[in-house]
Amino acid sequence: xxxxxxxxxxxxxxxxxxxxxxxxxxxxxxxxxxxxxxxxxxxxxxxxxxxxxxxxxxxxxxxxxxxxxxxxxxxxxxxxxxxxxxxxxxxxxxxxxxxxxxxxxxxxxxxxxxxxxxxxxxxxxxxxxxxxxxxxxxxxxxxxxxxxxxxxxxxxxxxxxxxxxxxxxxxxxxxxxxxxxxxxxxxxxxxxxxxxxxxxxxxxxxxxxxxxxxxxxxxxxxxxxxxxxxxxxxxxxxxxxxxxxxxxxxxxxxxxxxxxxxxxxxxxxxxxxxxxxxxxxxxxxxxxxxxxxxxxxxxxxxxxxxxxxxxxxxxxxxxxxxxxxxxxxxxxxxxxxxxxxxxxxxxxxxxxxxxxxxxxxxxxxxxxxxxxxxxxxxxxxxxxxxxxxxxxxxxxxxxxxxxxxxxxxxxxxxxxxxxxxxxxxxxxxxxxxxxxxxxxxxxxxxxxxxxxxxxxxxxxxxxxxxxxxxxxxxxxxxxxxxxxxxxxxxxxxxxxxxxxxxxxxxxxxxxxxxxxxxxxxxxxxxxxxxxxxxxxxxxxxxxxxxxxxxxxxxxxxxxxxxxxxxxxxxxxxxx
Numbered sequence: 004x005x006x007x008x009x010x011x012x013x014x015x016x017x018x019x020x021x022x023x024x025x026x027x028x029x030x031x032x033x034x035x036x037x038x039x040x041x042x043x044x045x046x047x048x049x050x051x052x053x054x055x056x057x058x059x060x061x062x063x064x065x066x067x068x069x070x071x072x073x074x075x076x077x078x079x080x081x082x083x084x085x086x087x088x089x090x091x092x093x094x095x096x097x098x099x100x101x102x103x104x105x106x107x108x109x110x111x112x113x114x115x116x117x118x119x120x121x122x123x124x125x126x127x128x129x130x131x132x133x134x135x136x137x138x139x140x141x142x143x144x145x146x147x148x149x150x151x152x153x154x155x156x157x158x159x160x161x162x163x164x165x166x167x168x169x170x171x172x173x174x175x176x177x178x179x180x181x182x183x184x185x186x187x188x189x190x191x192x193x194x195x196x197x198x199x200x201x202x203x204x205x206x207x208x209x210x211x212x213x214x215x216x217x218x219x220x221x222x223x224x225x226x227x228x229x230x231x232x233x234x235x236x237x238x239x240x241x242x243x244x245x246x247x248x249x250x251x252x253x254x255x256x257x258x259x260x261x262x263x264x265x266x267x268x269x270x271x272x273x274x275x276x277x278x279x280x281x282x283x284x285x286x287x288x289x290x291x292x293x294x295x296x297x298x299x300x301x302x303x304x305x306x307x308x309x310x311x312x313x314x315x316x317x318x319x320x321x322x323x324x325x326x327x328x329x330x331x332x333x334x335x336x337x338x339x340x341x342x343x344x345x346x347x348x349x350x351x352x353x354x355x356x357x358x359x360x361x362x363x364x365x366x367x368x369x370x371x372x373x374x375x376x377x378x379x380x381x382x383x384x385x386x387x388x389x390x391x392x393x394x395x396x397x398x399x400x401x402x403x404x405x406x407x408x409x410x411x412x413x414x415x416x417x418x419x420x421x422x423x424x425x426x427x428x429x430x431x432x433x434x435x436x437x438x439x440x441x442x443x444x445x446x447x448x449x450x451x452x453x454x455x456x457x458x459x460x461x462x463x464x465x466x467x468x469x470x471x472x473x474x475x476x477x478x479x480x481x482x483x484x485x486x487x488x489x490x491x492x493x494x495x496x497x498x499x500x501x502x503x504x505x506x507x508x509x510x511x512x513x514x515x516x517x518x519x520x521x522x523x524x525x526x527x528x529x530x531x532x533x534x535x536x537x538x539x540x541x542x543x544x545x546x547x548x549x550x551x552x553x554x555x556x557x558x559x560x561x562x563x564x565x566x567x568x569x570x571x572x573x574x575x576x577x578x
Contacts, residue, residue, distance in 0.1 A: 062398055063168045065406035069107030073399040076111045076137045077456055080121035085453050088427070088446045097424045098454040106406065108399050110456065122146045129153055137394045140196060140457050142386035144184065144518040151185075151192045156389035158190040159397070166401035171408045174461045178383075184516045185387040186577040193387035194404075197462040200383035203266045204510055205342045206497045208352070211365040213240040213339060221365070225276075225307070225372045228340065232316040235339045241362070243336060249311065250341035252329045253321040253539065262535060264379055267326035267343045272369040274304030275377020275511065282534070283379060284515035284570055292514055292570045294563065296534050297555045305551060308542045322539060330354075336362050342369060342378075345466065345497035352493070366497035368504065380510035383462035400456075407459040423451035469498035517577075520569035526562025533558055 061067030079093060087096065094112045102108045113136055116124050122143050128135055135155050141147050150156050167175070175181055175195070185193040209221050214231070217240055222228035232248035239246060252268035261282040263270045271280050278300035279285060287293045295301070311317050318324065324332070332338050334354030341347075345366070352364050369376050390397060410419030421437045422429035428451050429437055430444045441448040452458045473495035476486060489495065504510050519527065537554035540546040559567075 059166065059398075062166050062402045063405060065168065065402065065409050067402055068105065069399060069402075072103060072107045072109040073396045074109045074111055074137075075396070075400060075403070075456065076113055078113050078121075078125070078136045078139055079115040080118040080141070081115050082118050084450060086449050088449050093454060096454050097427055098451055101424070102403060106399070106402055108403055125150070129155065135391055137391045137396075138388055138400060138456055140386070140388040142196065144386060144516075147185075147193070147387055147389065148518045150389055151187060155392055156192065157392045157394075158192055159194060159390050160191045162390070162397040162401065163191065163194070166398055166405075168401075168405040168408065170412075171401075171405060174408065174411075177461070177463060178512075180384065180512055180514075180516065183577045184384050188576055189578065193389040194457070195384055196386045196388060196457065197460045198383050198385045199460070199465045200462040201345070201381060201466045201501045201505070201510070202383075203269075203344045203381040204501045204504065205269060205272045205369050205378035206345050206347070206500050207272075207367045207369050208341050208343055208347055208364040208497075209367055210240075210339050210362065212362050216240040221367045222340075222370055223368070224370050228370045229311075229316070232311070232339065233314070236315055241336070241359075245337055246339060247318045247332060247337050248316040248339045250324075250329050250333060250338035251317055251321050252324050252326045253542075254323050254325045254328070262322070262539060265326045265329075267347070268324070268329040268341050269378070270308065270342070272342055272376070272378035273307055274301060275369075275379075275509070276372035276375040277301075277303040278377075279304070280377065280379045280511045280513075281538070283511075283513035285511060286514045292567065292574050294558075294567065294570075296538065297558055297563065302548060302551045305538065305541045306548055309544060309548065312542055313544060322543075333364075334358055345469070345501050346494060348491050348493035348497060366493055366500055368500050369509065376504070376507070376509045378510055380505075380512040382513055382516065384516055388457050404457060404459065407455065407457075411459050411461045411464060427451045466498050466501055469495050470502040473499040514574065515570045517573040520566065520573065522562055522565040522569050526566060530558055530562050530566065533561070 058067060081093070085093070087093075089097075091097065093115050094110075099110045102110050114124070121141070122145075125139070125141075125146060126149070129150070139150065139156075141150075163172075163175075178200075181195055182191055183195075185191060185195050207221075209231075213235065214221060217231075217234050217238060219231055219234065220227075222231050235246050235248045250268045251270050252265035253262040253270075263274075263281050271282075274281055274295075279295045279298050281296040281301060281304070283295050284292045285295045285298075287298075308317070312319075312321075329338070329341070330351040333341060334351045334357075336355055336359035341364075347364070348366070355362050355364065369378055390400065394400075407419075410417065410423070413420050421431075422439065425431065426445050427449045428444075429439045429448075432438050432443060438444070439448065469490070472489040473492070475481070476489055476492055476495060481489075486492075501510075533554065537546070537550065541548055541551060
């Protein structure tokens with residue numbers, strides 16, 4: 004994630020010069036058109052070798068085109084976000100036509116079903132020994148493992164090395180965990196599928212108007228944070244009643260049972276400085292996986308939270324506050340500090356600014372203790388794409404992927420500079436500008452990426468681009484219009500904080516990313532229940548801090564020992 008002047012220049016031009024409409028579509032064949040031999044075919048003469056080298060380079064560049072169309076079959080899990088226009092379908096639309104015309108690839112959907120039915124239908128195909136799709140992309144880790152274990156899908160390592168573009172290889176080597184979900188016994192049994200990295204990573208948002216009124220600087224350590232929270236209780240800035248110095252969502256929702264890692268108002272940052280992140284599998288000093296809530300370092304973080312709760316820094320009703328309730332309290336102007344994602348500047352901070360004149364929250368790095376900071380790193384891995392054993396045209400698949408991945412950076416003048424398809428997810432207006440507003444697009448906007456075999460994404464690009472814009476803003480020398488075009492300065496600053504946190508190893512990624520093991524399936528419910536009850540009882544003071552040791556022993560005895568064993572077996576299999 005190095006930043007260069009060249010990248011800054013491209014970023015600024017991409018952001019500000021939206022009227023630039025010169026899109027350079029690459030020649031579909033680039034002089035390399037022809038019927039490619041199967042991926043396994045080997046050239047037998049120097050001329051054939053030279054031709055094969057040119058073909059492979061064309062595939063890497065995304066400029067090759069199959070003269071005789073190559074078919075790739077797939078299956079798709081749909082949802083309510085799938086939309087069509089112009090009488091199109093999943094099998095015949097702007098994207099499938101693009102693939103056939105530009106690349107000579109015929110994408111055929113064997114079937115499509117609602118997402119909740121997808122795994123069942125795939126398992127039925129497998130059981131009935133039906134012909135399976137050439138490629139299948141799934142976020143169901145359990146299903147993905149079953150398909151791999153069936154032997155129906157193959158190791159893609161050699162094909163990736165041979166055909167993937169430099170940009171694809173760069174993205175797929177950008178983090179040590181990139182391949183972990185699809186690696187078995189050292190083999191890459193599929194291509195990892197990505198979400199945006201760091202989307203919910205911890206940033207400390209502080210009531211800047213209260214800091215200013217109290218004449219205090221933003222806290223950078225636990226000691227300074229405690230002083231600020233105590234000042235809020237003592238001095239009640241803004242004559243605000245019922246101030247909540249630290250907003251946490253211990254009743255967090257979002258479909259998970261973790262009270263310490265809600266997407267708004269998380270508290271894993273309280274434990275990170277002491278050497279653990281709770282509710283996730285971390286790697287211990289011996290290289291083995293250990294559950295973060297069960298290590299001795301956890302006790303110190305619990306002591307801090309217990310102390311803050313007793314002093315009134317944390318609301319007595321925090322156990323009833325989920326993320327949406329906490330957002331409501333922030334909007335009412337009652338919360339002094341909250342640790343939340345970088346995008347909090349778009350919600351709920353605007354609600355606060357609207358409801359409380361002069362009020363705002365600004366982003367700062369999470370505070371340190373003994374010079375250390377640490378919090379969870381939200382995972383960016385969400386499954387993978389599998390390739391069928393015997394599928395002869397992985398070259399065509401990588402041609403397709405290389406061409407699409409060339410669009411993730413949206414370089415000025417590139418094929419996908421403005422979007423995936425004109426008059427679908429963007430339009431060129433009469434005044435020469437580009438718009439992605441649905442009302443401006445004839446017939447409304449459509450998510451073209453939904454039609455893809457695989458949505459191309461650099462998992463770190465969204466945050467990195469925002470951080471780069473923040474750097475540009477800090478460098479100055481911009482007109483008012485140029486600065487405004489970069490976006491919300493608080494969000495850009497918060498993105499910088501996350502990127503800097505990655506560089507300083509302030510965010511801990513979970514190390515277990517596989518499907519639930521047998522013990523997790525049978526014992527995970529009871530161990531998680533015990534975990535939550537023990538942690539909350541200690542924080543609330545219903546049980547002594549020493550009871551943590553009792554919890555750990557019980558956790559291991561009722562299933563934790565076997566879960567730890569199985570987690571490490573999975574971890575070892577990914578090496």
